[in-house]
Amino acid sequence: MTDTLMDAVDAGGDDDADREEVERERAEMRDFVKGLSPDDIKSGNWFTRLLTQAMNSYTEKVDWQYFQERYEGVPADAVVDQRIKMAARYAALEGGLSAGAYSAAVAATIGSLGGASPATVPAAVATLMVDVVFITRLQLRLAYDIAVLYRVPLDLSDPEDMWKLIRVAFTIKSGEVARGSVGKAVPLVVRPLVKRFYSGAVLGAARSFPVVGRYLLQRNIIKIGIPVIGVPLAVVLNRYTTLLAGRHAQAVFRNEARVIEIAEELSERSRHPQSMLWVAWLVLRAEQKIADDEALLMRHLVRLVRDRHQVVDERLARLVDIDPAEVWRRLAAEPGDLSDLLDAADRVAAVAGDVSTRRKTVLSELRDRCRRV
Numbered sequence: 001m002t003d004t005l006m007d008a009v010d011a012g013g014d015d016d017a018d019r020e021e022v023e024r025e026r027a028e029m030r031d032f033v034k035g036l037s038p039d040d041i042k043s044g045n046w047f048t049r050l051l052t053q054a055m056n057s058y059t060e061k062v063d064w065q066y067f068q069e070r071y072e073g074v075p076a077d078a079v080v081d082q083r084i085k086m087a088a089r090y091a092a093l094e095g096g097l098s099a100g101a102y103s104a105a106v107a108a109t110i111g112s113l114g115g116a117s118p119a120t121v122p123a124a125v126a127t128l129m130v131d132v133v134f135i136t137r138l139q140l141r142l143a144y145d146i147a148v149l150y151r152v153p154l155d156l157s158d159p160e161d162m163w164k165l166i167r168v169a170f171t172i173k174s175g176e177v178a179r180g181s182v183g184k185a186v187p188l189v190v191r192p193l194v195k196r197f198y199s200g201a202v203l204g205a206a207r208s209f210p211v212v213g214r215y216l217l218q219r220n221i222i223k224i225g226i227p228v229i230g231v232p233l234a235v236v237l238n239r240y241t242t243l244l245a246g247r248h249a250q251a252v253f254r255n256e257a258r259v260i261e262i263a264e265e266l267s268e269r270s271r272h273p274q275s276m277l278w279v280a281w282l283v284l285r286a287e288q289k290i291a292d293d294e295a296l297l298m299r300h301l302v303r304l305v306r307d308r309h310q311v312v313d314e315r316l317a318r319l320v321d322i323d324p325a326e327v328w329r330r331l332a333a334e335p336g337d338l339s340d341l342l343d344a345a346d347r348v349a350a351v352a353g354d355v356s357t358r359r360k361t362v363l364s365e366l367r368d369r370c371r372r373v
Contacts (some may be wrong), residue, residue, distance in 0.1 A: 022093045026337075033129045041129060042356060047136070051162070052146055054137040055144065056336040059156050064148055076149045083149075084246030087142045088239045091135055095238030098131035123330040127268060131234075134171075144171035150257035168249050210339045262351060263300035266344045271337070273309040276300060276331050277316055279341050279366065280348045286359045293351035324362075331369050 032053060033330055040046045060233045071079045147154050154161045278334045280301055284294050331338065345366050349359045 015284065018089060018092055022090055023095065025090075026094060026097060026130060029130045029137070030126075032133055033126055034086075037123075040220045041125060046129065048131070048256045050133055050136060051140070051166075054140050055156055057139060059144065062148060064151060067149055068144075076151075076257075080146050080149050080246075080250050080254075083142065083145055084243065084250065087138055088242045088244060091138060091242035092235045092239035094134050094138075095133065095236075098127060098134075098232035127274060131238075135238060135242065139169045139245045141163065141243070142246050143253075146246070146249045150253045152253045152256045152260070168252050169245055179241035208305045210256060228317065229324075250373050255293065257297060259296050259351060260300050262347055263297055263304055266347060267301065267304035267308050269340055270309075270344065271340050272334050273305045274311050274313055275327075275334055276341055277305060277326050277343050278322075278330055279345050280318070281362065282322055283349050283359055283362055285322050287356055293352040294348070297348060299352050324365075328369055341366060342351075343369055 004237055036046050036049070040049065051170070067079065144154065144156075147165070147168075154160045154165060156165065220222065267273065280298060284290055284298060290298075302317075331341070334341075348356045349363060355363070
């Protein structure tokens with residue numbers, strides 16, 4: 001989101017100011033689209049170029065301190081909620097403007113094509129891409145803002161973190177929800193048409209795009225393919241998909257913030273940081289499959305133990321299969337009260353939800369071992 005949009009969030013929003021800002025950003029996106037070649041659009045290179053345009057200067061300015069100056073003392077949840085609502089409002093306004101352009105530019109042509117391949121119409125491509133890049137940039141920046149507000153570290157110069165942001169902003173899960181549930185967000189009479197435009201020949205045109213571009217095209221094809229009801233449908237879909245993306249980003253980054261908070265507390269309280277890592281890994285490896293939250297917790301535990309306690313355990317890092325006997329030997333060599341290890345084990349076991357029977361068995365033996373020390 002731009003600085004103007006941020007100011008609108010702070011001020012509570014204003015109809016005329018919001019529309020003026022949306023029109024200004026659409027003009028900026030039109031200039032961006034003019035710089036794209038047909039091959040950029042077809043190959044998906046437009047998305048790579050947009051990432052650079054959308055995020056480079058933005059991430060240099062927007063950090064935790066940036067938000068602290070605007071919302072000092074306000075809980076992250078409250079700020080995130082307002083930013084999602086404002087982004088959805090901007091998306092809806094842009095949807096109405098784009099849909100009007102669709103109708104004026106390509107309605108007659110779409111009728112002759114029967115909606116089979118609207119993205120092949122030059123005027124439609126330009127109009128469609130302005131809509132796509134506007135919403136894409138809006139949702140990328142919204143997801144990034146949410147990560148910053150929950151203090152989840154993202155280094156977008158790191159390809160892994162950049163891909164993480166993309167997955168959150170345009171998640172496969174939310175794409176599936178959109179394809180499966182979008183009909184619930186539109187008038188009943190339109191739902192059969194929406195279903196039609198999410199299948200068959202229309203999706204055939206989208207399959208030549210990369211995965212991310214294909215999803216973004218799919219949700220915009222409807223707005224071109226049904227010109228008679230394009231404006232209300234575009235408004236609803238833009239608002240709906242932006243709310244969906246925002247709520248998904250909130251769920252993902254809020255949960256990651258929760259896991260980081262647990263790791264910070266365990267690291268801070270630990271009197272036996274190196275043994276804590278071995279105990280945590282033993283508890284997690286009681287199950288063959290490790291959940292995402294569990295892997296995330298272990299990663300942050302290792303990082304925090306290294307940063308706060310200057311402990312780097314190369315042996316643990318190279319470990320393939322963990323031997324419980326090795327953990328028991330380490331516990332026997334530890335001096336003093338081991339209750340911090342028991343607390344860590346309990347919290348690690350429950351980080352992803354209910355504790356399994358296998359992990360309960362490990363926890364039980366761990367308690368016995370700690371009492372014998």
